[in-house]
Amino acid sequence: MRRREFIALVGGAATAYPLRAWAQNASSRPIIGVLSPLSAATAERNIEALRAGLRELGYMEDRNIKLELRFADGAIERLPNLATELLALNPAVIVAGSPPAALAVQRQTRAIPIVMNSTTDPVVLGLANSIGRPGGNVTGLWWGDEVLIGKRLELLKQAVPGISRVGVFINPTDVTNIDDLKALPAAAAGLGLATRVFELRTSAEFQGAFETAKREGLQGLHFSLAPLFVSNRVDVVRLAANARLPAIYGFREFPVVGGLMSYGTSLTDLYRRKGALVAKILKGASPADLPIERPTKFELLVNLKTAQALGLSMPSTLLTLADEVIE
Numbered sequence: 001m002r003r004r005e006f007i008a009l010v011g012g013a014a015t016a017y018p019l020r021a022w023a024q025n026a027s028s029r030p031i032i033g034v035l036s037p038l039s040a041a042t043a044e045r046n047i048e049a050l051r052a053g054l055r056e057l058g059y060m061e062d063r064n065i066k067l068e069l070r071f072a073d074g075a076i077e078r079l080p081n082l083a084t085e086l087l088a089l090n091p092a093v094i095v096a097g098s099p100p101a102a103l104a105v106q107r108q109t110r111a112i113p114i115v116m117n118s119t120t121d122p123v124v125l126g127l128a129n130s131i132g133r134p135g136g137n138v139t140g141l142w143w144g145d146e147v148l149i150g151k152r153l154e155l156l157k158q159a160v161p162g163i164s165r166v167g168v169f170i171n172p173t174d175v176t177n178i179d180d181l182k183a184l185p186a187a188a189a190g191l192g193l194a195t196r197v198f199e200l201r202t203s204a205e206f207q208g209a210f211e212t213a214k215r216e217g218l219q220g221l222h223f224s225l226a227p228l229f230v231s232n233r234v235d236v237v238r239l240a241a242n243a244r245l246p247a248i249y250g251f252r253e254f255p256v257v258g259g260l261m262s263y264g265t266s267l268t269d270l271y272r273r274k275g276a277l278v279a280k281i282l283k284g285a286s287p288a289d290l291p292i293e294r295p296t297k298f299e300l301l302v303n304l305k306t307a308q309a310l311g312l313s314m315p316s317t318l319l320t321l322a323d324e325v326i327e
Helices: 003-010 042-054 078-089 097-106 145-159 175-190 203-215 227-231 233-243 267-282 304-309 316-321
Strands: 031-036 066-071 091-096 113-117 138-142 164-172 194-199 218-221 248-251 261-265 298-304 324-326
Touching: 031 042, 031 078, 031 145, 042 066, 042 267, 066 078, 078 091, 078 097, 078 267, 091 097, 091 267, 097 138, 097 175, 113 267, 138 203, 138 267, 145 175, 145 218, 145 248, 145 261, 145 298, 145 316, 164 175, 175 194, 194 203, 203 233, 227 233, 233 248, 261 267, 298 304, 298 316, 304 324
Parallel strands: 031 066, 031 091, 091 113, 113 138, 164 194, 164 218, 218 248, 248 261, 298 324
Antiparallel strands: 261 298
């Protein structure tokens, strides 16, 4: 670990935890902290993928590493306190499962390495100086949702003939939504769609929002990648079904529980790759020098049973494109 780089970056900012050499950790097994905005059940596949990525490079729990997991259950306001808990354990590195999680850790330390995944440009968020050379204590993966929201709306239009009005659900307190909201007007206009943005901060607002969407005659829905929706995906999917509104999501976790369709990056692939970045840091690499990576694997899932329940006849061209069709 290049201590001088971190000291220079801190400047006048308060650093809650001291710099130290990872090799001199009091424990013989370095601690890897995981700060997830999701629930333990929702994040289970991601955590297993992280373990697999570490295991492929010789790092195994109860042998030479220890994982400490903290879950916010979709409530991003819990992340700062959970970050404090993890930092008190003096971890060698923290894996952050969203932009708010990475920010919650970085605001408390510029010393401990952070491996994040982000839909929003990490440079814009202040997590890194540049993509090629982050320059601080944060590296990881960034996929940029500014392109994907247009693709999702295009797929929704293919699935729902004649659709012209779409509701877009976001959490305005979550920076996860920044890039897709910026891209939304141009993406919707290019597809001839009018959009209505719903700002939801808690799951208690779901019912009313769906009732409004139905009352206003919306013909489809798009959900942001905010943990609020992912952690409450069963309720979201149920309410969409009750309102008979076709919806598209960003993660496979939604169609698996009955959502119509999803298109986005593979979180399990991201977390496996995070394992490789963590391994590099454990071997002495500085996150300041590790370029932020872009994902290469994207997946389209279609739930045919849900389509039939909504009276939709999914075009064969769409089903051919799908990586997985749930029947």
